[in-house]
Amino acid sequence: MSWLVLILSGALEAVWAAALHRASTLQGRRRVAPAALFLAAAAASTGGLAFAMRSIPTGTAYSVWVGVGVVLTSAYAIATKVERPTTARLLLLAGIAACVAGLKVVA
Template structure:
């Protein structure tokens, strides 16, 4: 049972990190609360993201869970920015995002 719970927790943590990228992306479009669709997307995403982080924190040490959650959100937000908003992707930025993903994988392997 503990094996399944721990693996489920990592899946919840990964999904929570993706929702973090969702709320940061929605935040870009809120326009001071005038864009109701973006505001709703932000509220749903932030609620799901924090809820999944809290659930994962029951089975993964919170320091590790938070680092992985933030890393997944940061990497996904950077990728969304490049893919959807024409943000620049230099070689150094790309290597740093890859390094961030590598650190996440390392924390999972140690966890």
């Protein structure tokens, strides 16, 4: 259960990062909705991390949380054309994903 919560919390990290980007890039519009989403996702994400840390070692839990967030945030940025999907970027992101999976295997 803790691993599932941890993975979902990492996904919420990507949600709050994307919402923060949207809140800061909207020109001449209200930024209330993305800001509210940012706050809710950040609270849920860190709350899930705290829950997972009760049974997963701190270093492992934090590394997985950040790794999932990084990969999903980058995937979102590539999908929305904010970042280019270069070969190097994709290989490095795959490396991060492999390391996260490795941490689950050895934990």
